[in-house]
Amino acid sequence: MTETQFRHGKKRFYDAVKFPRGFAKSGDFTLIEEDILVTYGETMLALERGDITPENAEEKHFTKVIVNPSKAKSKLEHTWLKYVRLARGRRAFHTLNSKSKFHEAAKDYDYDMENDDVLEPA
Known part of the structure; x- marks a missing residue:
């Protein structure tokens, strides 16, 4: 990583709530982003x-970037x-078993077995 004027944290930063297995x-x-965090x-x-004030131009x-x-x-x-x-925003949630307009459209096609001549034995 390039040289930076940014201060190192006094301890390593982890978010056990949103990223319990690590970043x-x-x-x-x-891996580089994990190292930065x-x-x-x-x-x-x-x-x-x-909680702290910026000490140099980079901080x-x-x-300003936060704003x-x-x-x-x-x-x-x-x-x-x-x-x-990722930590504070809403995570996308996709369900596989919801009712949708496609499920409702399937009800339009009724099948009548009495009129089915193809499977009758000869």
């Missing part, structure tokens, strides 16, 4: 909450935005 094992993050995640979370830019995500430039910023989207 990389969730399938949503690459584990190393800098505590600092990024504290900056986002306002000041990060606080306006379209200004994200660095891999750290993009990774944090991805984490926030």
